[in-house]
Amino acid sequence: MTSYEQERLSALKQLNLLDTPPSESFDRITRMASQLFDLPIAAVSLTDSDRQWFKSRVGVAHTEIPRFKACCGEVADTSGMIVINDLLASPHYSDSTLAHSGIRFYAGAPLVTRDGYTLGAMCVLGTEPRAITDSERSALRDLASMVMGQIEMQHAYGRVDPLTGLGNRSQFLEDLDDRGRDTPGRPVFAFFTDLVDMSQMISIQRVMGPAFLDKLVRSAASHLQRSLPDGVRLYSVSPCQFVHVIEATDENEAVRLAAAWRAVLASLAPDDSASMMMRPAIGVAPFRLGERLAEDALRIAHSACQDARHDETGVGLYSSEIDALxxxxxxxxxxxxxxxxxxxxxxxxxxxxxxxxxxSCVGAEALIRWEHPLLGNISPVEFIPLVEQTRLARPLTSWVIATAVSQAAHWQAMGLTLCISINVTALNLEETDFADTLIAALAECNLPASAIELELTESALISNSPAASSQLAALQAAGISIAIDDFGTGYSSLSYLQKISAQVVKIDRSFITSLGQRRRSQTLVKSMVNMAHDLGYSVVAEGIEETEVYDLLKTLGCDEAQGYLLSKPLRVDDFERWLAEH
Incomplete structure (x- = not known):
C-alpha cells in the first residue's frame, strides 16, 4: 500500500462517514443527479480499502460492492473523472460486478478534500450504453463539489472550533484563499495572537486543570473579538492561538493596532481568574492576497509572534531576514x-x-568541520548548538568518537604517540552506555586509554546527575583523561574543583588574548596556573597567537600550548606534514 493510499484511507476514516445511516442532505444530491442525467441509478460512493460503500444511493438496493474492478475505485486511484460508455465493451470492466448486475454505462467525478485526498466518486449509472456531453461532465463535477461541501460542513473537516465557536484553521485557510481569488493583490496584515507560551500552558494544565485553560481561551476570544472592527472575523487556529486579517495603512499602524489588542488581553477584568495567567504576544505579517499561500501567510504571522515572545516585546513585525535565518x-x-x-x-x-x-607536539584537539554540498563550509559555531538540541547529538558524538579513534589507531601504526582531545557535552554523559562505547572502541583498535582525552565544560562536569557521575567514574576508572574546557568562564565559585576528578585544565582563550598588554589578566592566569598545579592538574593555554604571550605563559609555568601561533586546525594530511616539519 502506498503512503498516499494510507493517508487517503486515514482521511476517509476521520470523516466517520463509512457505515453511517442515510442522510437527506446527500440523498437530495443523488436524486438531483438521477433526474438531471435521466438515469435510473446515482450514488455517492466512498472507496474503502476493499469495497465501495454508498453513503447515498438511488435505484440500487445494496449498500456496497467489492472494490476490485469497481469504476469508482479507479476514480479514487486516478483522482480524475471516469466515463465508460459501455462496460461490456470494456476489456477491463466487462466481467466486473457492475457489468454482471446489468450496468452498461458509468460516469463518476472524484470527491476530493482540500488536502488533495480522493474519497470516492459522485457517480451516475445506466442499464443502456450512452455517451456524455461536455455540459454533463461539468454538471457531474458540480454535483461532486456539492457532495464535498456537505461532507466538509457536517463532518470531521468541519470549520468551527468547539471551544470558542470561532472558525478554525481550516476555515481560515479556505476564507483566505477565497479572498485571494476575489481581490488578488490587495495588501493586508495577518495578526497571530498567542495567549501563553508553551511551557506556561503545560504548567497551567498541570496545576489548574484543563477547565481553567478553557476559561482563559473563551474569555480571551470574547474580549478580542469585541475589540476587532465590524466585519473582521477571528479564527481559533490552535489551543490558545488566534488569527485575524485586516487592512491597515502601513506597518506602523498595524503594530499600533496589535499593541492595542494586546493591551485588551493583558487588562482583562481583575475578577477574571484567567487573566492573571495571561502573557499574550502578537505577531504581525504583511502580505498581498492571492500572492502568498494561505498556509504560508499563517506561518509567517506565527513566526513574527514567536519572535515577539522570544524578544519579550509583546508585539513582533515579520522580518524576512529573521525568517530566512x-x-x-x-x-x-x-x-x-x-x-x-x-x-x-x-x-x-x-x-x-x-x-x-x-x-614537541604531544597531542591534538579534534575539531569537526562540515562542507555542505550547496552552502559550502558551515561553521561549527552555527550548526553544533542546533544539533545539540536534537536527537542528532548522540549520532554526532558517535561519529566523532569513531573517526578520532580510527585516526589515533592510524597514527599509532605510523609510530606516532599522540593524544586526541574530543569535545563532548553534558548530554553525552547522560547516555548510560557512553563510557562503555568509548572504552570498547579503544579496545577494538588496541589503543591505550591515553590515546583519547575528553574535553567538557565546567557546567557539564559540575552536573549533579547520577547518570553523568556514573559515566565520569567509569571513564576515570578506565584511565581516560578528562579536561576542563573553557576554564574560568563558567562559575564564579571554584569550589566545584573539589568535587570533580579531572586531569587537565584548559584556560579559556578570553584570558589569553592580548595577555602581554593586560596586567589584570596576567595576575588571573598566574593564579589559575598555580592553583591548578596545586590541585594536581596539568594546564593548557588555548588561543595563543603571539610569541610574547607564549613566552609569558611559559614563564608562568603553563604546561601545554595551543593556538594559531603554533598552527591553525589542519586536515589530516596537512597535520602530518606539520608534524614532520616540527
Missing amino acids: HQRRFLLLADFRTALTQAGQLRLDYQPRVDMKTG
Whole structure:
C-alpha cells in the first residue's frame, strides 16, 4: 500500500462517514443527479480499502460492492473523472460486478478534500450504453463539489472550533484563499495572537486543570473579538492561538493596532481568574492576497509572534531576514542527518598541542568541520548548538568518537604517540552506555586509554546527575583523561574543583588574548596556573597567537600550548606534514 493510499484511507476514516445511516442532505444530491442525467441509478460512493460503500444511493438496493474492478475505485486511484460508455465493451470492466448486475454505462467525478485526498466518486449509472456531453461532465463535477461541501460542513473537516465557536484553521485557510481569488493583490496584515507560551500552558494544565485553560481561551476570544472592527472575523487556529486579517495603512499602524489588542488581553477584568495567567504576544505579517499561500501567510504571522515572545516585546513585525535565518537553521538540521551517513561532508581537523618545556607536539584537539554540498563550509559555531538540541547529538558524538579513534589507531601504526582531545557535552554523559562505547572502541583498535582525552565544560562536569557521575567514574576508572574546557568562564565559585576528578585544565582563550598588554589578566592566569598545579592538574593555554604571550605563559609555568601561533586546525594530511616539519 502506498503512503498516499494510507493517508487517503486515514482521511476517509476521520470523516466517520463509512457505515453511517442515510442522510437527506446527500440523498437530495443523488436524486438531483438521477433526474438531471435521466438515469435510473446515482450514488455517492466512498472507496474503502476493499469495497465501495454508498453513503447515498438511488435505484440500487445494496449498500456496497467489492472494490476490485469497481469504476469508482479507479476514480479514487486516478483522482480524475471516469466515463465508460459501455462496460461490456470494456476489456477491463466487462466481467466486473457492475457489468454482471446489468450496468452498461458509468460516469463518476472524484470527491476530493482540500488536502488533495480522493474519497470516492459522485457517480451516475445506466442499464443502456450512452455517451456524455461536455455540459454533463461539468454538471457531474458540480454535483461532486456539492457532495464535498456537505461532507466538509457536517463532518470531521468541519470549520468551527468547539471551544470558542470561532472558525478554525481550516476555515481560515479556505476564507483566505477565497479572498485571494476575489481581490488578488490587495495588501493586508495577518495578526497571530498567542495567549501563553508553551511551557506556561503545560504548567497551567498541570496545576489548574484543563477547565481553567478553557476559561482563559473563551474569555480571551470574547474580549478580542469585541475589540476587532465590524466585519473582521477571528479564527481559533490552535489551543490558545488566534488569527485575524485586516487592512491597515502601513506597518506602523498595524503594530499600533496589535499593541492595542494586546493591551485588551493583558487588562482583562481583575475578577477574571484567567487573566492573571495571561502573557499574550502578537505577531504581525504583511502580505498581498492571492500572492502568498494561505498556509504560508499563517506561518509567517506565527513566526513574527514567536519572535515577539522570544524578544519579550509583546508585539513582533515579520522580518524576512529573521525568517530566512530560521529557514536556514531548519535546512541545516534536515541536511545534517544526511551528512552523518554520506561520506565526504563531515571531517575532523586537528590543532596541535605542544609541550612548552620540550617544544614537541604531544597531542591534538579534534575539531569537526562540515562542507555542505550547496552552502559550502558551515561553521561549527552555527550548526553544533542546533544539533545539540536534537536527537542528532548522540549520532554526532558517535561519529566523532569513531573517526578520532580510527585516526589515533592510524597514527599509532605510523609510530606516532599522540593524544586526541574530543569535545563532548553534558548530554553525552547522560547516555548510560557512553563510557562503555568509548572504552570498547579503544579496545577494538588496541589503543591505550591515553590515546583519547575528553574535553567538557565546567557546567557539564559540575552536573549533579547520577547518570553523568556514573559515566565520569567509569571513564576515570578506565584511565581516560578528562579536561576542563573553557576554564574560568563558567562559575564564579571554584569550589566545584573539589568535587570533580579531572586531569587537565584548559584556560579559556578570553584570558589569553592580548595577555602581554593586560596586567589584570596576567595576575588571573598566574593564579589559575598555580592553583591548578596545586590541585594536581596539568594546564593548557588555548588561543595563543603571539610569541610574547607564549613566552609569558611559559614563564608562568603553563604546561601545554595551543593556538594559531603554533598552527591553525589542519586536515589530516596537512597535520602530518606539520608534524614532520616540527
